[in-house]
Amino acid sequence: MNPSDWIESNSSIFTHLSNEVWGYAELGYKEFESAKTLEDALEEAGFKLERGVADIPTAFVASYGNADGPVIGILGEFDALPGLSQDCVPYRKPLADGAPGHGCGHNLLGVAGLAACMAVKQAMDAGEVKGTIKYFGCPAEEGGAGKAFMANAGVFNSVDICLTWHPDTFNGTLYANFLANYRVSFKFHGKTAHAAADPFNGRSALDAVELMNVGVNYLREHMIPDARVHYVITKGGIAPNVVPDEAESLYSVRAPRTDQLDALFARVKNIAKGAALMTGTEVDIVVHSGMSNMLPNETINEVMQSKLIEVGAPKFNDEEHAFARELSKSIPADSLETSAHVYGLDSKAVAALKDIVLFEDILPPFKSEIVLPGSTDVGDVSWVVPTGQIFTACWALGSPGHSWQIVAQGKMGIGQRGMMYAGKVMALSALEFMQNDKIREQAKGEFKQKRSAANYISPIPPGTKPPLNI
Numbered sequence: 001m002n003p004s005d006w007i008e009s010n011s012s013i014f015t016h017l018s019n020e021v022w023g024y025a026e027l028g029y030k031e032f033e034s035a036k037t038l039e040d041a042l043e044e045a046g047f048k049l050e051r052g053v054a055d056i057p058t059a060f061v062a063s064y065g066n067a068d069g070p071v072i073g074i075l076g077e078f079d080a081l082p083g084l085s086q087d088c089v090p091y092r093k094p095l096a097d098g099a100p101g102h103g104c105g106h107n108l109l110g111v112a113g114l115a116a117c118m119a120v121k122q123a124m125d126a127g128e129v130k131g132t133i134k135y136f137g138c139p140a141e142e143g144g145a146g147k148a149f150m151a152n153a154g155v156f157n158s159v160d161i162c163l164t165w166h167p168d169t170f171n172g173t174l175y176a177n178f179l180a181n182y183r184v185s186f187k188f189h190g191k192t193a194h195a196a197a198d199p200f201n202g203r204s205a206l207d208a209v210e211l212m213n214v215g216v217n218y219l220r221e222h223m224i225p226d227a228r229v230h231y232v233i234t235k236g237g238i239a240p241n242v243v244p245d246e247a248e249s250l251y252s253v254r255a256p257r258t259d260q261l262d263a264l265f266a267r268v269k270n271i272a273k274g275a276a277l278m279t280g281t282e283v284d285i286v287v288h289s290g291m292s293n294m295l296p297n298e299t300i301n302e303v304m305q306s307k308l309i310e311v312g313a314p315k316f317n318d319e320e321h322a323f324a325r326e327l328s329k330s331i332p333a334d335s336l337e338t339s340a341h342v343y344g345l346d347s348k349a350v351a352a353l354k355d356i357v358l359f360e361d362i363l364p365p366f367k368s369e370i371v372l373p374g375s376t377d378v379g380d381v382s383w384v385v386p387t388g389q390i391f392t393a394c395w396a397l398g399s400p401g402h403s404w405q406i407v408a409q410g411k412m413g414i415g416q417r418g419m420m421y422a423g424k425v426m427a428l429s430a431l432e433f434m435q436n437d438k439i440r441e442q443a444k445g446e447f448k449q450k451r452s453a454a455n456y457i458s459p460i461p462p463g464t465k466p467p468l469n470i
């Protein structure tokens with residue numbers, strides 16, 4: 001049976017699994033139930049499981065196949081976001097106040113990859129293809145950079161081609177890039193004192209945090225426009241009449257390429273050291289995680305784009321359109337334009353979408369120099385293995401990223417149709433790369449050439465442990 005038809009005829013298995021993960025809604029590195037659900041389903045289907053890889057309890061690899069032949073990997077995620085608990089209704093209604101919710105659709109993301117792997121296994125069992133299919137259970141995409149630590153531990157080393165996807169409001173292949181990123185704490189240590197009686201005996205760690213922020217804000221004028229730096233103060237003292245001896249900030253530093261990121265981070269570190277010098281304090285700089293930009297692979301993109309067209313974009317039913325129309329009332333008017341521009345759509349193309357709530361078409365390839373103002377740890381895989389990524393329409397047009405609107409659509413037909421579509425496209429692409437030696441070698445050749453031409457610096461310093469308790 002064609003893998004696409006096989007996924008369709010087994011759709012109830014996959015919607016059930018994604019609903020289960022939606023219900024668990026566990027935060028990064030704490031996805032114990034979600035990971036177990038996917039692990040058990042794969043093991044039951046005959047995959048060989050390695051649990052807790054790369055010293056991360058919720059990271060796993062499920063493999064099926066024969067020793068000879070190519071190895072194709074599919075990446076899955078399953079972590080949720082804090083504070084986004086939401087019922088499956090088109091208006092704001094948390095299930096539990098303050099609880100996490102699947103505001104980035106990772107319940108769908110993890111299961112589409114699983115569906116694709118199972119469909120490839122079915123083709124192997126039917127004798128249609130030889131090789132190995134691997135499902136990579138990748139935790140903590142949201143700020144935890146699970147894949148970056150897995151990549152550093154060598155988990156992806158034996159793979160020929162990696163495929164993945166992300167839920168979206170459009171269908172298409174990811175030609176755009178992302179920002180490389182560091183997440184880092186600056187911990188200042190000073191000396192406490194009575195703030196009125198003997199402040200001259202104190203050295204304020206909070207002063208250092210504030211001066212560092214001032215310095216970084218002056219740096220902004222002199223950094224490349226696509227770079228981003230943002231921070232929060234995570235510890236700032238307890239009482240105004242006590243000079244704080246401990247204060248901390250948490251920074252995110254981002255730039256289009258890892259060499260640019262490294263250079264910018266060096267300047268931010270110097271500002272921190274300057275702030276410590278000015279205030280007579282000391283600073284510890286602790287890198288929690290880092291993510292690389294993507295090394296794009298045009299060969300893989302072309303294959304995935306052709307499979308998107310071969311399967312065809314899903315059509316949504318009346319009920320789903322009605323849900324999306326109701327939900328759209330809560331979506332800011334300019335949200336569609338913002339998301340459409342990053343995929344190369346001009347104002348005319350955006351205007352044509354004005355009366356559409358659900359996208360049922362496929363975007364044409366767009367300029368690959370576009371850099372999306374976010375980060376993904378898929379980038380870290382792309383520097384180890386030739387990697388391709390698609391996105392499919394799982395949400396009403398304009399749905400803001402990391403929002404309750406996304407949670408609401410993740411456990412119903414809108415999200416599920418996109419998930420099934422992604423599963424089918426990845427299954428067909430995986431088969432193509434297993435069967436077609438020429439296209440596989442072309443993708444690997446492109447990877448080697450681009451990899452050796454780039455000045456790549458891993459954003460995770462050697463020896464950095466995954467921030468399992470973020």
Ligand SMILES: [Zn+2]
Nearest residue numbers: 104106141166
């Ligand atoms: Zn996401």
